[in-house]
Amino acid sequence: MAGDQLTADPAPRRSRGRIALRVAxxxxxxxxxxxxxxxLAAELSGFQSRMGADAGVGDTVVAWDGTWYWLVAISGYPSSLPLSDSGQVAENAWAFLPLYPYLAHAVALPFGGQWGTGAVIVSLIAGYGASLALYSLLRIRLDEVATLWAVAFFASGPIAALFQIGYAESLNLFWLFCALWCVVRRRYGWLYPLIPLMAFTRPGVLAFSLFLALFGIWRWFHRTREPLRGAEITHIIALGLLAAVAGFAWxxxxxxxxxxxxxxxxxxxxWRRNWVPGDPSFAPFEPFFAGVSFWFETIWRLPLALGYALAGAGVLLMGAALAFLPQVRRLGVEIRLWSASYLVYLLLVFFPQSSIFRLLVPLSPLWGAFAVPRSRVWRVGVLLVCLIGQWWWIYNMYALGNSTWQVP
Known part of the structure; x- marks a missing residue:
């Protein structure tokens, strides 16, 4: 498969500083x-917004889940689960992993201990690191111009506000892109620290375990093209098991x-009871099917069969794009297998709701496929769509806040 071939080393030492400056x-x-x-969103924030009518840009840092990360940093985790008035387990800090909030707290100490300041610093630096790591990952198979456009799409995308607010996504993306680069370059040793770092930053490392399993199978069937040594087999198996253990550790x-x-x-x-009252349960794929039922039957008043048909068609289209779309194939088998693994993970565990856009961010290496067409009109158009989508998300999450995703 031509799309899976590596290009020459794209970053000689003398050009790395220039690349870092361009990405910066x-x-x-x-x-x-x-x-x-x-x-602008803070200025437009009203009484119905979570931030209130007198909000400032600083309020966006600790809005929504930023408040929970701040609570983890200053109070830690409860030793007994809090209960709601109905006697059910209430929302609490155990839903949020510890690495990001504690790192932000440590960074904030020289700045008066203001957690929000540390959170912005960590998110900004990690976002830049993720941009550099994404460049290095995509540049293996794309030319420099296309790779820089992909980084521009990533840095300006619909959920790009995450790079400067109190969320763990930017730090997790940095670990993830570095880990994917290690797999592409067969630098397995670095994955032993990267996998636990991912596991204690954001949920989703179980998807990386599935990715390593699929990657190992692919390497086995293509061992005549690229020799598969015993040491590599050992690394892939050990790292896959490590990711599985780390994924359940919390x-x-x-x-x-x-x-x-x-x-x-x-x-x-x-958290699901905010959308579906009662006593929800969990089984693999159950949240996804429950979400389809909730949105189509309860909210949109449409036939459930239509919901299942559209959801199934969407899954098939995404699978076909990863398998056959030339622009995606150009990115290499590793990115395609990661994307498929992460989508399967979401189907297994995620109840579709307002967080869906944020939870798709780990698929960001696919921005490379949008950058492959050489048309300047296309690339500028994609960038404009990214910025429009970013304003839409920021306006709905911060200017409108609670009033946007209110369930009738």
Whole structure:
């Protein structure tokens, strides 16, 4: 498959400084635009918004989940699960992994201990690191111009506000892109620290375990094209098991501290009750099917069969794009297998709701496919769509806040 062939080493030492500066220019320009959007959203924030009528840009840092990360940093995790008035497990800090909030707290200490300041610094630096790592990952198979455009799409995308607010996504993306680069370059040793870092930053490392399993199978069937040595087999198996263990580690920690083996799962289900009242349960794929039923039958008043048909068609289209679309195939088998693994992970565990756009961010290496066409009109058009989508998300999440996703 021609799309899977590696290009020559794209970054000789003398050009790395130039590349870092170009990526920095793209990233800083995107952050200025995002800051303007956040300022406008704060100005438009009303009494119905979560931030209130007198909000400022600083309020966006600790809005929504930023408040939970701040709470983790200053209060830690509860030793017993809080209960709602109905006696069910209430929303609590166990839903949020510890690395980002504690790192932001440590960074904030020289700046008066203001957690929000540390959060912005960590998110900004990690976002730039993620942009550089994405460049290095995509440049393996794309030319420099296309790769820089992909970085511009990534830095300006619909959810790009995450790079400068109190969310863990930018830090997790940095670990993830570095990990994918390691797999592409067969630098397996670095994955042993990267996998636990991912596991304690954001949920989703189980998808990386599935990715390594699929990658190992692919390597086995293509071992005549690229020799598969015993040491590589050992690394792939060991790293896949490490990712699986790390993916379940937080659940065991939550259960051990609280004395409730289901502490983490019960905490996650508490958020679903914001959408579907009652006592939800969990089984693989059940959240996805429950979400289709909720949106089509309860909210949109449409036939459930239509919802299943459209959802099935969407899954088939995404699978076909990853398997056959030439622009996607240009990115290489590793990115395609990661994207497929992560989508399967979401189908297994995610109840579709307002967080869906944010949870798709780990698919960001696919921005490379949008950058493959050489048409300047196409590339500028994609960038404009990214910026329009970014303003839409910021306006709805911060200017409108609670009033946007209110369930009737």
């Amino acid at each position: 220019a793209i990233y800083l320009g995107a952050r200025l635009i995002t800051t303007l959007f956040l300022f 659940q065991f920690i939550a259960g051990w501290v609280t004395g409730d083996p289901d502490a983490y799962l019960a905490t996650e289900l508490a």
